[in-house]
Amino acid sequence: MTTLSEPQANKHAEPDTRLRVVLMLEIQDGAQQRFLDVYEKLRHQVAAVPGHVSDQLCQSINDPRQWLITSEWEDQETFLEWVDSPAHREMVKPMHGCVSDNFRSMRYAILRETSAAGATGTRAPTEVPPGLPRTTPSGQAGPPKAEPGPDGVVRHALTFTVKPGSEPEVARILAGYTSPKAEVDEHTRLRRTSLFMHGNRVVRAVEVTGSLGDALRHVAMQPEVRAVEEAINPYLEEARQLGDPQSARAFFARAALPAKHQAIASTPSSARLHRHAVLYPVRRDSGQAVAELLAEYDNLATADPTGPIAGSTVFQRDDVVVRLVDLRVPAEADPAAALGVAGEQEAAALARLLDLRPEVDLRTAAGLAAFLAARSMNPVTDRTSQDN
Numbered sequence: 001m002t003t004l005s006e007p008q009a010n011k012h013a014e015p016d017t018r019l020r021v022v023l024m025l026e027i028q029d030g031a032q033q034r035f036l037d038v039y040e041k042l043r044h045q046v047a048a049v050p051g052h053v054s055d056q057l058c059q060s061i062n063d064p065r066q067w068l069i070t071s072e073w074e075d076q077e078t079f080l081e082w083v084d085s086p087a088h089r090e091m092v093k094p095m096h097g098c099v100s101d102n103f104r105s106m107r108y109a110i111l112r113e114t115s116a117a118g119a120t121g122t123r124a125p126t127e128v129p130p131g132l133p134r135t136t137p138s139g140q141a142g143p144p145k146a147e148p149g150p151d152g153v154v155r156h157a158l159t160f161t162v163k164p165g166s167e168p169e170v171a172r173i174l175a176g177y178t179s180p181k182a183e184v185d186e187h188t189r190l191r192r193t194s195l196f197m198h199g200n201r202v203v204r205a206v207e208v209t210g211s212l213g214d215a216l217r218h219v220a221m222q223p224e225v226r227a228v229e230e231a232i233n234p235y236l237e238e239a240r241q242l243g244d245p246q247s248a249r250a251f252f253a254r255a256a257l258p259a260k261h262q263a264i265a266s267t268p269s270s271a272r273l274h275r276h277a278v279l280y281p282v283r284r285d286s287g288q289a290v291a292e293l294l295a296e297y298d299n300l301a302t303a304d305p306t307g308p309i310a311g312s313t314v315f316q317r318d319d320v321v322v323r324l325v326d327l328r329v330p331a332e333a334d335p336a337a338a339l340g341v342a343g344e345q346e347a348a349a350l351a352r353l354l355d356l357r358p359e360v361d362l363r364t365a366a367g368l369a370a371f372l373a374a375r376s377m378n379p380v381t382d383r384t385s386q387d388n
Helices: 032-047 076-083 086-091 167-175 212-220 223-235 245-255 287-302 335-339 344-352 365-375
Strands: 019-026 052-059 066-073 104-109 113-115 118-120 154-161 189-198 201-209 256-264 274-281 309-317 320-327 378-384
Touching: 019 076, 032 052, 032 066, 032 086, 066 076, 076 086, 076 104, 076 245, 154 245, 154 309, 154 320, 167 189, 167 201, 167 223, 167 378, 189 212, 189 274, 201 212, 201 274, 201 309, 212 223, 245 256, 256 287, 274 335, 274 365, 274 378, 287 309, 287 320, 287 344, 320 335, 335 365
Parallel strands: none
Antiparallel strands: 019 066, 019 104, 052 066, 113 118, 154 201, 154 256, 189 201, 189 378, 256 309, 274 320, 309 320
16 A cells, blocks of 8 residues: 655655646636637647646536646746746736636646556656757657658757847858758758848758757757857847756747648659748737648648649747748749748738738739748758758
8 A cells, every 4th residue: 555655665766856737727608719729829839848748628527617727847947937937927818818716726746657557667857958858757858849741851940039230240150050960860860950030030940850859959969059059149139048957948948939830742843942931920919820821821832743832831939930931943933932822812811910011912913022022031051961
């Protein structure tokens, strides 16, 4: 029989640092669907937070107003750092109008775990370079969580802003590093790194076969990469301390720009492709809707083996939306394809979600050209595995 003193019985067992968080909610009358819509958006954002392992949403079978959210975290420190941050407070604001004031939040340390296979032991998270995915107690790579695209390639991006006026120096630093070795291990390989800037916003997109976490840890341990990250620190709008693991992890969590949709043409292109990136001026709280419209366009566009698009990835976090597209023609030759605009109806739908200047009409050739010129991101560096 298990007793309260039993956790101390095996002095040689490795400690389980995981935390279980239980949130009991009462949803306001008539707000259930709105709550579900908000939760669907929030759960993807929370999944990208360093230290997050899993979460579950439950509804009472006796009282449909009563809901339960449980989540598991690697350790108490990472959860508390996130839950006490301004980013968390901003993230949960949309839920305030759905939930009554009658809620409880409880936190528990995990002491024992039993599965269908029997009792299981756990291990403390493995130390990795600051700011990158840590290993969960089960041994699986932690956030960022990314699924391979149709071609088996995992795509992920980071984005951050630099101080206005520092853009030329930042571009020079970011373009000047020595590429790390492409081969990470027998299962993982770096395929491509593309870096773009628009104004003072930087977007770095990476492509990997195998484990994204292993690839990012491999890159972070390279001296030349660490030197570049340290060199741009003074120019960042939001300060970070790479020597402080918590500060670094928090920075990279905020910088994560997940791939929400990937589309690849079934027929590979033998011609040279033109890589292009667009940063969309999204209206408040419209980021997900913009990403979904672009995904619909890309699904249709890549189905045409003779069309201008060979592949596309839509990255989105909140209202930051970037579309990275590989074109068979230069972007200027087909602005509609470069921007993801199919026709007048689709152009009008997209325009309603964007903050456009009055003179920009996405239904006209002139409007598309003007929008492309204004929102195209400037390429800083684009390196494939052949460059390494």
